[in-house]
Amino acid sequence: xxFDTIDKKLLEYxxxxxxxxNKELSNKLNLSVTAVYERIKKLEREGxxxxxxxxxNKVKVDKAFMVFCHVKLVQHAQDYVIKFEKEVAxxxxxxxxxxxxxxxxxxxxxxxxxxxxxREFMVKKLTTxxxxxxxxxxxxxxxxKHSTVIGF
Amino acid sequence: xxFDTIDKKLLEYxxxxxxxxNKELSNKLNLSVTAVYERIKKLEREGxxxxxxxxxNKVKVDKAFMVFCHVKLVQHAQDYVIKFEKEVAxxxxxxxxxxxxxxxxxxxxxxxxxxxxxREFMVKKLTTxxxxxxxxxxxxxxxxKHSTVIGF
DNA sequence: GTGATTAATAGAAAAATTTTCAATTATGGT
DNA sequence: ACCATAATTGAAAATTTTTCTATTAATCAC
Numbered sequence: 589x590x591f592d593t594i595d596k597k598l599l600e601y602x603x604x605x606x607x608x609x610n611k612e613l614s615n616k617l618n619l620s621v622t623a624v625y626e627r628i629k630k631l632e633r634e635g636x637x638x639x640x641x642x643x644x645n646k647v648k649v650d651k652a653f654m655v656f657c658h659v660k661l662v663q664h665a666q667d668y669v670i671k672f673e674k675e676v677a678x679x680x681x682x683x684x685x686x687x688x689x690x691x692x693x694x695x696x697x698x699x700x701x702x703x704x705x706x707r708e709f710m711v712k713k714l715t716t717x718x719x720x721x722x723x724x725x726x727x728x729x730x731x732x733k734h735s736t737v738i739g740f
Numbered sequence: 741x742x743f744d745t746i747d748k749k750l751l752e753y754x755x756x757x758x759x760x761x762n763k764e765l766s767n768k769l770n771l772s773v774t775a776v777y778e779r780i781k782k783l784e785r786e787g788x789x790x791x792x793x794x795x796x797n798k799v800k801v802d803k804a805f806m807v808f809c810h811v812k813l814v815q816h817a818q819d820y821v822i823k824f825e826k827e828v829a830x831x832x833x834x835x836x837x838x839x840x841x842x843x844x845x846x847x848x849x850x851x852x853x854x855x856x857x858x859r860e861f862m863v864k865k866l867t868t869x870x871x872x873x874x875x876x877x878x879x880x881x882x883x884x885k886h887s888t889v890i891g892f
Numbered sequence: 893g894t895g896a897t898t899a900a901t902a903g904a905a906a907a908a909t910t911t912t913c914a915a916t917t918a919t920g921g922t
Numbered sequence: 923a924c925c926a927t928a929a930t931t932g933a934a935a936a937t938t939t940t941t942c943t944a945t946t947a948a949t950c951a952c
Contacts, residue, residue, distance in 0.1 A: 739832030
């Protein structure tokens with residue numbers, strides 16, 4: 589399968605705004621509506637596009653308090669790891685969770701309403717998960733950039 | 741303006757899949773198509789929904805190497821801060837950048853092809869920005885969770 | 893290069909969805 | 923209870939997506 593320059597441009601446009609019509613895209617790409625349509629279907633079929641979503645304004649829905657949490661496990665037995673990852677993934681305050689290199693095992697991106705809600709989250713949810721050794725929280729003072737667009 | 745339970749459910753659905761038709765949504769919400777339509781327009785108008793985007797599979801487009809970079813500035817004079825933030829935001833490898841509390845000033849989420857590309861990014865782009873004191877990189881070993889959905 | 897085969901594109905028709913509209917129902921304030 | 927406003931509904935109109943057939947372009951073997 590070919591993934592050419594036009595596909596890349598198309599993906600860029602769709603990552604910026606997926607509500608554009610195929611006609612608008614066809615103008616930008618100098619293609620027919622059907623050609624655009626078929627290319628998009630191909631990108632969906634082949635898994636380049638994993639989905640289409642609405643992005644929500646954190647401030648408007650009162651979830652503007654963001655914290656990055658480092659987590660260290662007490663042990664790294666497979667069972668513990670699996671269990672921790674499963675439980676963490678089930679928490680809706682945790683938007684992202686990565687197993688990372690360095691002093692800590694995991695880095696979590698957490699969003700809640702405010703510091704009070706964060707404390708609540710830590711005490712009632714995160715630290716109730718078994719096998720957590722220590723945590724370290726970094727509070728977001730300002731969001732300088734936040735994009736979902738993968739550029740080429 | 742009222743932001744009720746139905747709106748929250750609607751936002752959740754649209755955050756999961758924005759390509760659902762209003763008819764599908766109207767079934768899930770037990771509303772008419774027009775009622776769904778008007779609620780969505782209201783959520784867009786009032787800024788709850790900031791946009792609609794396609795999500796791209798990092799692996800398929802060869803940008804699966806993710807790194808979190810801590811950055812410390814040498815000084816924190818307003819000019820330096822502004823300049824750094826502006827330049828960092830312009831780098832398409834940097835998907836996110838946050839001013840955070842703690843030992844470092846900033847946390848950057850960077851995606852590139854591989855370690856070679858990362859080195860290239862560090863040497864040619866990030867560390868060429870003025871006033872950077874030190875950096876510390878944490879490599880993502882595994883992505884446990886990655887969601888764009890803000891839950892209620 | 894030629895011809896054959898396949899993939900990509902185009903334009904038009906059909907199907908589905910969004911958007912508008914007029915009318916009805918529900919809601920909140922006085 | 924009444925008025926004014928907002929939300930909901932169903933149907934029509936407008937737009938968009940999707941399908942279909944034909945044409946063009948690219949690929950490969952010879």
